[in-house]
Structure formats: structure tokens, C-alpha cells
Amino acid sequence: xxxxxxxxxVRDLKKHYPVKRGFLRRTVxxxxxxxxxxxxxxxxxxxxxxxxxxxxxxxxxxSLLHLESPTGGEVRFDGASVGSxxxxxxxxxxxxxxxxxxxxDEAFNPRIPVGESVAEPMDIHGVSDPERREELVADRLxxxxxDPETADRYPHEFSGGQKQRLALARxxxxxxxxxxxxxxxxxxxxxxxxxxxxxxxxxxDRHDLAILFISHDIRTVRRFCDRVAVMYLGExxxxxxxxxxxxxxxxPYTQALVDAVPxxxxxxxxxxKPLDGDVPDPADPPSGxxxxxxxxxxxxxxxxxxDAETFRTVLxxxxxxxxxxxxxxxLRGRLxxxxxxxxxxxxxxxxxxxxxxxxxxxxxxxxxxxxxxxAGDEEAxxxxxxxxxTTVCERREPETHDTPVGSAACHRxxxxxxx
Amino acid sequence: xxxxxxxxxRVEFxxxxxxxxxxxxxxxxVDRGEVVCLVGETGSGKTxxxxxxxxxxxxxxxxxxxxxxxxELTDCDDRTLRSVRGDRxxxxxxxxxxxxxxxxxxxxQIIEAIRLHDDASRNxxxxxAVSLLEDVGIAAPAERIDAYPHQLSGGMRQRVxxAVxxxxxxxxxxxxxxxxxxxxxLQAGxxxxxxxxxxxxxxxxxxxxxxLGVVAExxxxxxxxxxxxxxxxxxxxxxxxxxxxPYTRLLFESLRGTADGSDDRPTPADDGCPFRSECPYAVPDxxxxxxxxxxxxxEPAHEVACVFYGPDYDIGTLGGEGS
Ligand code: SF4
Ligand code: SF4
Numbered sequence: 001x002x003x004x005x006x007x008x009x010v011r012d013l014k015k016h017y018p019v020k021r022g023f024l025r026r027t028v029x030x031x032x033x034x035x036x037x038x039x040x041x042x043x044x045x046x047x048x049x050x051x052x053x054x055x056x057x058x059x060x061x062x063s064l065l066h067l068e069s070p071t072g073g074e075v076r077f078d079g080a081s082v083g084s085x086x087x088x089x090x091x092x093x094x095x096x097x098x099x100x101x102x103x104x105d106e107a108f109n110p111r112i113p114v115g116e117s118v119a120e121p122m123d124i125h126g127v128s129d130p131e132r133r134e135e136l137v138a139d140r141l142x143x144x145x146x147d148p149e150t151a152d153r154y155p156h157e158f159s160g161g162q163k164q165r166l167a168l169a170r171x172x173x174x175x176x177x178x179x180x181x182x183x184x185x186x187x188x189x190x191x192x193x194x195x196x197x198x199x200x201x202x203x204x205d206r207h208d209l210a211i212l213f214i215s216h217d218i219r220t221v222r223r224f225c226d227r228v229a230v231m232y233l234g235e236x237x238x239x240x241x242x243x244x245x246x247x248x249x250x251x252p253y254t255q256a257l258v259d260a261v262p263x264x265x266x267x268x269x270x271x272x273k274p275l276d277g278d279v280p281d282p283a284d285p286p287s288g289x290x291x292x293x294x295x296x297x298x299x300x301x302x303x304x305x306x307d308a309e310t311f312r313t314v315l316x317x318x319x320x321x322x323x324x325x326x327x328x329x330x331l332r333g334r335l336x337x338x339x340x341x342x343x344x345x346x347x348x349x350x351x352x353x354x355x356x357x358x359x360x361x362x363x364x365x366x367x368x369x370x371x372x373x374x375a376g377d378e379e380a381x382x383x384x385x386x387x388x389x390t391t392v393c394e395r396r397e398p399e400t401h402d403t404p405v406g407s408a409a410c411h412r413x414x415x416x417x418x419x
Numbered sequence: 420x421x422x423x424x425x426x427x428x429r430v431e432f433x434x435x436x437x438x439x440x441x442x443x444x445x446x447x448x449v450d451r452g453e454v455v456c457l458v459g460e461t462g463s464g465k466t467x468x469x470x471x472x473x474x475x476x477x478x479x480x481x482x483x484x485x486x487x488x489x490x491e492l493t494d495c496d497d498r499t500l501r502s503v504r505g506d507r508x509x510x511x512x513x514x515x516x517x518x519x520x521x522x523x524x525x526x527x528q529i530i531e532a533i534r535l536h537d538d539a540s541r542n543x544x545x546x547x548a549v550s551l552l553e554d555v556g557i558a559a560p561a562e563r564i565d566a567y568p569h570q571l572s573g574g575m576r577q578r579v580x581x582a583v584x585x586x587x588x589x590x591x592x593x594x595x596x597x598x599x600x601x602x603x604x605l606q607a608g609x610x611x612x613x614x615x616x617x618x619x620x621x622x623x624x625x626x627x628x629x630x631l632g633v634v635a636e637x638x639x640x641x642x643x644x645x646x647x648x649x650x651x652x653x654x655x656x657x658x659x660x661x662x663x664x665p666y667t668r669l670l671f672e673s674l675r676g677t678a679d680g681s682d683d684r685p686t687p688a689d690d691g692c693p694f695r696s697e698c699p700y701a702v703p704d705x706x707x708x709x710x711x712x713x714x715x716x717x718e719p720a721h722e723v724a725c726v727f728y729g730p731d732y733d734i735g736t737l738g739g740e741g742s
Binding site for chain 2: 052053128145157160161162165184189190191192193194195197198199216217218219223256257262263264265266267268269270271272274275276278320325326327330331333334350351
């Protein structure tokens with residue numbers, strides 16, 4: 001294999017979990033935690049996998065390492081397909097591809113001296129010569145900046161940062177080629193984070209280590225990683241070089257992640273924008289573009305002349321009706337048996353819908369739906385809203401388009417928007 | 420107007436190896452309607468300091484003075500303290516689960532909190548609970564009030580925890596890393612909420628955090644803690660523009676990727692500067708007694724505890740923006 005060949009190549013990786021219900025534990029559906037992702041990672045390179053919690057990034061890590069067997073797709077490591085490995089090859093793979101977790105305490109037994117815990121992978125992989133073991137442990141501890149003399153101490157005698165170093169020493173016992181680091185610094189103080197990241201950088205340079213860095217923290221990723229893949233609800237929505245992607249996001253989800261980051265300049269406070277709503281249930285992902293239930297720039301229907309921001313508010317109202325989240329009678333009670341007029345205003349206010357939509361047809365459609373809702377006919381209201389206020393974003397899955405520096409899957413990048 | 424004034428606060432926790440000093444003489448004040456951030460790393464004493472105000476931590480020995488609205492809290496008996504804790508000073512924690520009970524609906528929890536401090540009828544309390552939920556940004560409060568905590572997302576749970584905290588209309592909200600457990604997409608909204616609450620209700624907020632982004636978004640004034648002592652304090656803009664203490668400077672440099680210092684725990688408290696084992700500028704004087712507070716610059720409230728700002732040294736030798 002040439003130098004350009006990726007060390008790790010993941011194609012269409014899937015991990016679904018059955019949802020079981022009832023006395024017979026029948027499978028009634030699947031949680032599509034990872035739903036067809038592609039990744040490539042070269043030696044010496046750091047690739048970030050970012051997204052909110054619940055987007056599937058940790059499951060992606062575990063299944064590409066075959067710590068959980070994938071539901072579909074292929075993982076190739078150093079040119080060979082991991083899925084076809086026999087036990088011996090799998091063992092070999094496990095030595096060369098290591099996982100580092102957020103909480104180092106998980107790697108250490110409080111009643112065992114840390115040196116022994118660092119040496120533990122050698123038990124599994126049959127390195128029994130005591131001298132060799134001691135030598136290896138001392139060497140790895142030195143690499144991560146821990147005094148080998150302290151190997152006989154217990155975990156509680158170390159600070160959080162030192163424990164993460166110890167966990168790293170343990171991951172490095174077999175000189176791996178690939179390190180999958182799942183939020184390795186998010187539980188640590190700022191300065192400790194910086195030190196651990198700089199240690200990782202040094203080790204990477206020295207040993208040509210490939211690092212898959214899983215994180216929700218954009219600032220850290222910008223500082224530390226070369227390329228990034230942005231994940232939402234089991235899928236990769238954008239990828240490219242870190243600086244270019246975060247400087248000028250091409251996917252609305254990436255943009256939303258960037259916009260939410262707090263400033264470090266008190267003079268600019270209040271500009272960070274939250275992304276409303278929760279990550280939807282991966283057992284029942286939204287149709288079309290999975291981000292359409294939250295996307296701030298979801299594409300408005302062609303029939304109306306309304307902007308994306310307004311359409312977002314109407315769509316939120318529609319989704320709330322669909323989720324049975326509006327209880328007109330309760331609202332009426334709360335407003336002391338207010339008139340229908342007052343209720344209409346209250347509902348519009350709740351979802352931020354303007355008093356009157358600028359497009360006459362759109363306004364008529366919305367008013368009719370609100371009337372049905374107030375008359376207690378939620379079904380009719382929903383049907384009216386779903387017929388009039390629909391978007392290409394929910395009807396069709398966006399294709400992945402090339403961007404100047406990478407790729408993004410969004411209808412806003414379609415040549416001629418397919419209304 | 421000063422609402423809370425803390426002086427010479429000390430907190431000790433008993434351990435197998437004898438008492439450990441978590442807070443070692445800390446002073447700060449919070450005015451009505453003001454947001455003050457206690458910033459520090461693990462082991463800086465920031466959580467211990469704010470839990471000591473109303474003595475929520477079991478077994479901690481608290482010493483010094485905590486004056487709240489003219490009353491000395493360290494002298495109060497448990498009963499008085501409990502009522503202050505419920506009525507006037509409310510706490511919000513990192514994990515919203517800490518303040519919410521999983522077996523009661525959110526409405527019941529807010530209603531109970533309201534009725535504990537006010538003899539409102541159940542119906543009145545319920546109506547107030549609904550508007551509180553609305554105040555903390557729950558979109559459909561009347562529909563959500565009967566939900567159980569587990570039926571809500573993490574972000575909504577933290578908002579509900581704030582609603583419970585506000586139920587008795589407190590004067591001071593003590594929030595310990597309230598956004599740390601949340602996704603960054605939710606953080607901005609919660610910070611905005613705290614900003615609004617403080618302004619609209621003239622609520623004083625004491626915010627404990629390690630995250631300088633949270634500080635930049637929210638603080639009026641900042642108190643930087645290290646090893647149980649105050650290193651620096653000042654207005655947020657001054658402090659971000661001209662961090663003066665060597666520790667504060669390292670903190671900001673680390674955000675820019677400079678990896679100085681060590682992962683060792685802070686040197687146990689003694690009489691010198693607690694930062695000296697990590698400090699790039701340390702001189703023998705740093706071990707001689709507590710560095711006293713000096714003006715950091717022309718800003719009257721910007722103070723630093725470091726010998727280099729005293730009369731015997733030339734701060735020019737520290738270099739950087741602060742000189
Ligand atoms: S396809 Fe539509 S909903 Fe999805 S990200 Fe693009 S604009 Fe937003
Ligand atoms: S007093 Fe000394 S050790 Fe402490 S911060 Fe100042 S120079 Fe550094």
C-alpha cells in the first residue's frame with residue numbers, strides 16, 4: 001500500500017439496535033444510531049467527529065473498532081477488512097487500534113496500583129515476561145509525562161489530568177497506529193485539556209499516530225484537528241478541513257453548532273444562538289433531511305412568498321400539532337376562558353409566528369388551520385397545515401454535494417432547488 | 420446595593436488524613452441584580468465556597484463571615500438557615516437531577532416550592548407554576564406542567580430546576596456549573612435566560628464555573644480562585660482585556676493553546692502564594708506570607724494578590740499586556 005492509502009477506511013457503516021417491547025420482547029423497530037457513514041483517516045492525521053450528544057458519534061467509534069459488531073458496512077484497516085478477521089487477526093487489530101475514553105476512572109480499578117492497570121493489556125495479549133512488562137510500563141509512563149517511580153501508587157493519588165495521562169499510557173502499550181479518543185478532555189479543566197492535547201500532538205508526531213477525535217466542543221476541535229466530519233442523527237452532514245469548515249460552514253447544522261459557541265469577548269456577549277429543539281429519536285428519524293425539524297433555514301414551500309425564518313415558525317407550529325403538543329382547552333383555561341381571537345394570538349406568539357403572514361395565500365391557509373384547531377378538530381388542522389406548509393427538506397433526502405473544500409448534504413446546495 | 424458580603428471565608432473538610440482546607444480565606448461581594456462569577460479549576464474551592472454560604476455540604480467546617488442582606492449567616496441556627504436557603508437564596512446545580520425529584524411531576528415540585536414559602540391556594544400556586552415555566556422558556560407550559568422529569572430533555576430539565584429555584588422568589592441564585600452538562604447548542608439559551616432573569620427580577624446571581632466562555636457571556640464581575648484563595652478580581656471587561664495575575668494569564672493563554680503548568684494538584688495551603696509551584700515568575704518572597712491585594716491598574720476594583728504588584732517589585736518584569 002502506498003503512503004496515501006488511508007490507514008482506516010469506513011464505508012457505509014451502520015449500527016442499529018432493535019427496540020423490543022412487551023412481554024414477548026418482540027422487536028418493534030430499530031434505533032438507527034449510526035446510519036451509513038463513510039470516514040477515511042491517514043497515518044499521522046487527526047480527524048474530528050463532531051455533533052451533539054445522541055448524534056451517534058460514540059456508537060460510531062465503538063462499532064468501527066468492532067467493540068460492537070456493526071449492522072452493516074465495511075471497516076478496512078491497513079488495507080484489510082476488519083469484518084473478515086479471524087480471532088488472531090482481530091487480536092492484532094485490537095492492539096493496533098486503541099480507544100481512549102472521557103472518564104479515565106473507567107480504565108482503572110481503585111484497588112490496583114496504576115502500573116498494573118497500565119500493564120493489563122499485556123495480560124490479554126500474553127506478554128508475561130516480568131522484566132519486559134516493567135520496561136514497557138516505565139517507558140509508556142515516561143512518554144505521557146508520569147514519573148515511573150509512581151507506578152505502585154493507587155488511582156486516587158493522581159489528579160484528573162494525570163489519570164487521563166495514565167489511561168493514555170495504557171492505550172499506548174502496544175504502540176498503536178490508531179487512537180480513537182472519545183471526548184478525552186471534556187471532563188478536564190481548561191489548562192489540563194490544553195496540556196493533554198499538546199501531549200497527544202507530540203505523541204502523534206513522534207509515532208505517526210492516526211487519531212479519530214470525537215468531541216462536541218468546536219473550540220477544541222479547531223485547535224487540535226486537521227479534518228472534521230459533522231454528524232447528525234447517525235449521518236455525516238458535512239466534511240472538510242477543520243478551519244475551512246468552521247470558518248464558512250456549508251451545512252446549516254454546522255452553522256448552528258458554530259453559532260452556539262459562547263464568545264470569549266464580554267463585549268460581544270449575547271450573540272451566541274441556541275439551536276432550538278432536541279435531537280429527534282433515532283428510532284424514528286425525520287423523513288427527508290433529518291435536520292428539517294430544527295433547521296433554521298429550512299426551505300419554504302414554493303407556492304408561498306415567505307422567508308425561511310417565518311416558515312420555520314409555522315413549521316414548528318405544525319410539528320407541535322403533529323406531536324399533539326397543543327392543548328387548546330388548557331390554554332383557554334390558562335387565559336381565563338379567553339376569546340378565540342386571544343387564543344389565536346397566544347398560539348402564534350408561542351411559536352413566534354408573525355401576526356399575519358406577508359403572503360395572503362399562506363395567511364389564509366394558516367388561519368383556516370388555526371380555526372380547525374380552536375374548533376377542536378386537530379386532525380383537520382394537521383391536514384391543512386401538512387398540505388400547505390410542506391418543504392422539499394422533508395420530502396427528499398438531500399444528496400451529498402461537493403463544497404469548495406469538502407462536502408455537505410443539504411438541498412440548499414442543489415443545482416436547481418427541487419421544489 | 421450589596422446583598423451578599425463574604426469575608427475571610429474558610430471551609431475545611433474532614434478526611435482520613437486530617438482536615439483538608441478547601442477554602443482558605445476568601446472575600447467577595449454580590450450586589451442586587453448583579454452576576455458575579457467565581458472562576459476556578461477543580462480544587463480551587465469554588466464549589467465549596469458557594470455551598471458554604473448556606474452550609475449545604477455535610478461535614479464541612481465553615482469559618483469567617485457571610486453577611487446576607489444585613490444578617491450574619493454563620494451565626495444562624497439550622498432552622499433559620501433552612502428558611503433563608505428556601506426563601507432568599509436558591510441553588511441550581513450542574514446536574515438538574517440533583518434538584519428534581521423523579522417521582523413527582525414538575526408541576527407538583529414547583530407548586531410545593533411555592534406553597535412552602537407562601538400560603539397560596541393550590542389553584543393559585545398551579546397558575547403561578549405555569550407562568551414560572553413560561554418565564555424559564557418552556558414553550559408549552561400548560562401542557563408540560565404534568566410531565567415527569569424523565570419525560571423532558573436535559574435542557575428543559577435544567578430550565579425546570581431553575582423554575583423550582585425561582586418559586587420562592589429568591590434574591591440570590593447560586594448556580595454551580597449550570598450549563599456544563601448541556602450540549603453547546605442548549606448552553607447559549609440557558610445563558611440568555613440567566614441574563615434575562617437577573618435583569619428583569621433584579622436577581623443577584625453567583626455563578627460558579629470553570630468555563631471562560633460562560634464568564635464572558637454572563638458576568639458583571641469576576642473572582643478568580645486558585646488553591647482556595649482569591650488570585651484576582653475585577654470587572655469582566657477589564658479582566659478579559661488585561662488579565663493581571665500570572666495564574667489568570669496562564670488561563671487565558673491556555674485557551675490560545677499554550678500548554679504551561681503541570682497536572683499536579685495545587686500545593687496544599689500554607690502561608691505562601693498557592694500558585695508558586697506553577698508560577699513562571701515565582702521569587703523567594705512568594706513563599707513569605709500571603710501576597711496581599713494590590714491595584715492591578717487604574718481600574719479601582721481590579722485587584723491582584725501577587726507580590727509583583729506590590730511596592731517592592733516592578734510589574735514591568737512580568738511582561739505582557741498587564742504591565
Ligand atoms: S436540506 Fe433543508 S432542512 Fe436540511 S439542512 Fe438543508 S435547508 Fe436545512
Ligand atoms: S505571588 Fe509569586 S508565585 Fe504567586 S503569582 Fe505572584 S509571582 Fe507568582
